Amino acid sequence: MPIHEEHLIRPENLKTQEDLVIDGIDVSGHWSTFIESRVVTDYNEALEEEIAALPGGEYIHRCWQCGSCTNSCTVNEVNPDFNPRYWIYLIRMGMESELLRDKEIIWQCVSCNKCTYACPRDVVPEGVMKATAHWLELKGHTPKSPSMVFDEVFTEQVIQTGKIEEGRIIRSFFKRTGQELMQDWLVEMVKRLVAKLPVTLLWKMGLANVLRPRTSGWAGARDAIQDYVDEKNAEHRKALRLDELVELAKQEAKPGQQMAAE
Amino acid sequence: MSTEQRPYRKVAYYPGCALEGTGHAYNRSTKEVGKALGLKLDEVKNWNCCGAMEVKNIDPKIQTYLSSRVMSIAANEMGHDVVMAPCNGCYHNLKKADYDLKHDDESRQVVDRISSKAGHSTYEAGQVETIHALDWIKEGIGEKELRSRVKNSLKGLKVANYYGCMYTRPRHIFPEKDQGPGSESTSQPHFMDDLLAVAGAENVDFPLKTACCGGAHTLSDSDTSTLLVLNILRAAEAAGADVIATECPTCHSGLEMHQVRAEKKFGYKLEVKILYFTQLLGMALGLSPKTVGVHENVSDSMPMLKQKGIA
Ligand code: SF4
Ligand code: SF4
Numbered sequence: 023m024p025i026h027e028e029h030l031i032r033p034e035n036l037k038t039q040e041d042l043v044i045d046g047i048d049v050s051g052h053w054s055t056f057i058e059s060r061v062v063t064d065y066n067e068a069l070e071e072e073i074a075a076l077p078g079g080e081y082i083h084r085c086w087q088c089g090s091c092t093n094s095c096t097v098n099e100v101n102p103d104f105n106p107r108y109w110i111y112l113i114r115m116g117m118e119s120e121l122l123r124d125k126e127i128i129w130q131c132v133s134c135n136k137c138t139y140a141c142p143r144d145v146v147p148e149g150v151m152k153a154t155a156h157w158l159e160l161k162g163h164t165p166k167s168p169s170m171v172f173d174e175v176f177t178e179q180v181i182q183t184g185k186i187e188e189g190r191i192i193r194s195f196f197k198r199t200g201q202e203l204m205q206d207w208l209v210e211m212v213k214r215l216v217a218k219l220p221v222t223l224l225w226k227m228g229l230a231n232v233l234r235p236r237t238s239g240w241a242g243a244r245d246a247i248q249d250y251v252d253e254k255n256a257e258h259r260k261a262l263r264l265d266e267l268v269e270l271a272k273q274e275a276k277p278g279q280q281m282a283a284e
Numbered sequence: 285m286s287t288e289q290r291p292y293r294k295v296a297y298y299p300g301c302a303l304e305g306t307g308h309a310y311n312r313s314t315k316e317v318g319k320a321l322g323l324k325l326d327e328v329k330n331w332n333c334c335g336a337m338e339v340k341n342i343d344p345k346i347q348t349y350l351s352s353r354v355m356s357i358a359a360n361e362m363g364h365d366v367v368m369a370p371c372n373g374c375y376h377n378l379k380k381a382d383y384d385l386k387h388d389d390e391s392r393q394v395v396d397r398i399s400s401k402a403g404h405s406t407y408e409a410g411q412v413e414t415i416h417a418l419d420w421i422k423e424g425i426g427e428k429e430l431r432s433r434v435k436n437s438l439k440g441l442k443v444a445n446y447y448g449c450m451y452t453r454p455r456h457i458f459p460e461k462d463q464g465p466g467s468e469s470t471s472q473p474h475f476m477d478d479l480l481a482v483a484g485a486e487n488v489d490f491p492l493k494t495a496c497c498g499g500a501h502t503l504s505d506s507d508t509s510t511l512l513v514l515n516i517l518r519a520a521e522a523a524g525a526d527v528i529a530t531e532c533p534t535c536h537s538g539l540e541m542h543q544v545r546a547e548k549k550f551g552y553k554l555e556v557k558i559l560y561f562t563q564l565l566g567m568a569l570g571l572s573p574k575t576v577g578v579h580e581n582v583s584d585s586m587p588m589l590k591q592k593g594i595a
Contacts, residue, residue, distance in 0.1 A: 077344050096496040100511055130505055132512070133337060134496035135453035139470070146454075152341050168504035169341075176338035180350065184332035188305040195503060210548050214582050237332040243353065246401035247346055250394065254343055 025055055035060070065116040073113050075261030076156050078149025085110045091137035091147040097130050104130060106137055106147045109154060121154075122163055129155040129167035160262055171198050181247050184237025287322075292415065292424035296364035297325035298354055300374040300533075301333050307371065307533025309577030313562035314370050314417055316576055320569045321433065323424045328358050328367065334377040337500045337534070344384075345394040351381035352395050355414070356407035370417035370562070372532035376450035376457070378414040383457045385409035416451065417562065418475040418531055419468075427482045435570035437484030440592050443564070444490035444525035444556075445476045446516065448535040452494055470494075476531055476561050483568035488523040492516050497538040506545065513542035517554040526588055527557040529564055536560060540582040557585040567594055 028036065035058040042054045066072075073079040085107075092098050092107040104127055112121040131151035138148050158164045166174075175194045179186050237243075259265055303311035318325050331354050333339075335347030355378060358364045369375040384391040386409035399406040415423075421430070452458065452470040461468045468475050473494065477487045495516055498509030516539065520528050530536040539558050546552040559581065566576035573595045578585055589595035 077340075096498075096512065097508065100508055130501070130508060132496055132498050132505075132508070133500045134449040136449075136496070138454040139452075156341075169501055172504045173338040173341040176336065177342045177346070180333045180335065180339060181346075185304075186301045186333050186336070188302070192503065199504075206548055210544050214544065214584070237330055239330065240332065243332070243398070243402035246398040247349065249401070250346065250398060251343065 025057065028055075031057055034058075062117060062120075064119050066118040067116045069116045069118055069121075070114050072262050073150065073153050073157055076153040076160075076258060078146065078151075078156075079153030080149070081143075081145045082110060082113060082150050082153075084143040085114065085145045085147075086143055087111060088142060090140040090142065091145070094136040094140040096132055096134045096136055101127065101130070103127060106131075106151060110145070110147065110150060113150075113154065122158075125158050125164050128158060129164075129169050131155070157262070160258065160264060161267075168195075168199050171195060181244055181251070184240040184243065287425070287429055290424055290426060292323065292366055292368070292420050294324040294326060295366040295368040295415070295420065295424075296358035296362060296412070297327045298331055298334075298358070298367050298369045298374055298378070299327065300331075300369060300371045301336070302371055302373070302533035302537075306537045309580035310370060310533050310536065310560045310562060312580070313560055313566050313576035316571055317421065317562050317566045317569065320566065320571060321421070321425045321430075323420065325368070326362065326364065328354055329361065331357065334369075334374045336373050336377070345391055347377060348381045348384050348391050349395050349398045351377045352385065352407035353399070353402075353404065354378065355381070355412045356399065356405055359407065359411040360405045365412050367412050367414050368417060368420045369414060370531070371534070372416070372448055372450035373534055375414060375416045379457045381407075382409050382412075382414065416475075416531070418479070421479060421565070422475050427478060430479065431482050434483055434568050436568055436594065438480065438564060438568050438592075438594060439484040439486075441485045441564075441594065442488050442524055442526045443480055443485045444488050444520035444523055444528045445473075445480065445493060445561075446490070446520075446528050446530055446535060446539070447473045447476065447493050448499070448530075448532050449494065449496050450532065476529055480529060480561060480564060483565055485564065485568075488520075488525045490520060490523050490525065492519045495519075497535050497542070499534045499538040502538055502541065506542075509538065510542045510545050510549065513539055514546050514550075514552060514554075517543060517546075517556055520556050521554060525556055526592070527559050527564075527585065529559060529561040531561050537582075544582065557588050558583040559585055 037058055038055045042050045074082055089107045092105050097104040133148055135148050138146050141147055159166055172195050299311050335350040340347040358367045396406050452473055455470050461470050481487055498512040502509050563576040
């Protein structure tokens with residue numbers, strides 16, 4: 023049978039034969055394309071629970087696959103492979119290897135919450151995207167995304183001083199991601215800005231870089247937040263069994279020692 | 285209702301970090317418009333960052349705490365029951381924190397615990413009402429009174445009103461919206477349109493009012509952001525707008541930055557200008573472009589404003 027909606031199938035799973043004869047009948051042309059059959063054996067049955075244990079993933083179990091999230095999604099419009107409904111499906115089915123095929127783009131969710139607005143089941147797909155991106159990093163499937171580095175730089179500064187100063191965030195971000203600070207478009211923007219600004223204001227903006235804005239009396243809040251962060255990190259490691267995995271990897275790395283112990 | 289009886293005549297003001305940096309012109313023009321209209325702003329003492337778009341990705345409850353601290357100071361140390369935040373991010377986060385504290389025990393526990401360790405009183409849900417600068421002007425002064433104060437009509441200026449994501453989504457944190465006539469709509473917001481129409485501007489039919497500018501990934505995924513901004517700028521030009529009016533420092537600088545980036549990197553030059561709605565409103569009230577900080581914008585609107593006879 024000809025395959026309808028061929029675009030929904032990954033190209034590597036489509037097989038087309040030029041000259042095909044089956045049981046003496048020439049079936050080439052219209053009838054020569056097949057979908058590769060495949061059997062999924064590597065389910066991770068804990069996948070849904072692991073995502074649900076991370077902030078944002080709590081309501082994934084409510085999804086009934088209506089597709090409104092993908093339909094309304096800002097990033098999907100730019101990149102059709104960005105498909106929240108499908109990823110939620112894979113996670114709930116435990117199809118980890120299938121999910122990992124899209125690991126490089128999941129972090130690109132821009133948190134516009136159009137999906138949250140459209141979702142009839144209060145899944146908060148935006149949260150699920152963040153939880154999934156987080157999961158990919160915690161499990162070591164992806165390096166830290168630029169977005170995560172940015173979030174970290176930002177959050178560290180807030181926890182330390184109570185406030186942020188944009189110039190400093192931008193500098194630390196470019197440094198940590200190994201990018202050139204003097205991107206030509208940033209330079210152009212600053213040039214246009216400076217051309218119109220009075221000197222006194224430039225002075226003030228320069229000073230903000232030196233006299234870091236901070237909330238006074240912040241030390242108490244800083245320590246209290248830091249305690250909470252440490253506690254949460256430990257919880258997440260436990261939910262994803264990260265310490266077990268690390269232990270396992272250590273054992274495998276040192277077969278000699280293990281034998282000696284036996 | 286006489287002007288004195290209106291709500292929001294004196295509110296706690298939470299500018300937030302962006303308004304001390306890239307959004308300086310928004311801070312300045314908001315204060316100037318307040319002054320011109322006799323609406324009083326009492327800045328939240330010793331405020332901290334609300335968590336912006338970033339902290340929630342590390343942990344949403346830290347964000348809830350950060351926002352709650354701001355509201356706690358306004359309520360418990362300054363005795364206010366209304367906090368006005370002109371930044372969509374701050375406005376959104378304060379609203380969300382209030383919602384979470386009302387509906388989620390765990391959020392309450394975390395906020396209680398961090399607040400008491402940090403040594404200040406906990407914020408209790410409902411102690412303050414968080415409003416946007418749009419609510420503040422619309423309710424605090426009213427359209428009738430505003431009309432009578434317009435000295436320099438924006439007549440002939442075609443405006444595309446851009447509200448972005450955080451002002452309307454997700455819907456559940458804005459229980460006062462979508463309440464029928466008079467209330468703000470989450471699908472077709474109109475408060476900024478209403479105010480600028482009173483100031484004489486002509487609002488164009490702009491389909492991307494609540495589209496996303498990719499602000500969350502301005503730097504970490506710049507190409508996507510540029511693409512999203514290009515959509516917005518193009519739609520505004522196609523609708524015949526001279527200027528896009530903004531009501532958020534992140535949207536505003538996102539539009540400005542990626543307008544430059546689109547030109548430098550992809551060779552798309554778009555002429556539409558970008559101004560804060562408070563800058564437009566301020567000029568309509570007779571304030572000079574300088575007073576409302578037009579020179580602090582990246583987008584150079586002066587020639588256009590002069591040509592329209594506004595500046
Ligand atoms: S909109 Fe909600 S219910 Fe529908 S597929 Fe997306 S997450 Fe599932
Ligand atoms: S929040 Fe993320 S997943 Fe949801 S619509 Fe926006 S970009 Fe798509």
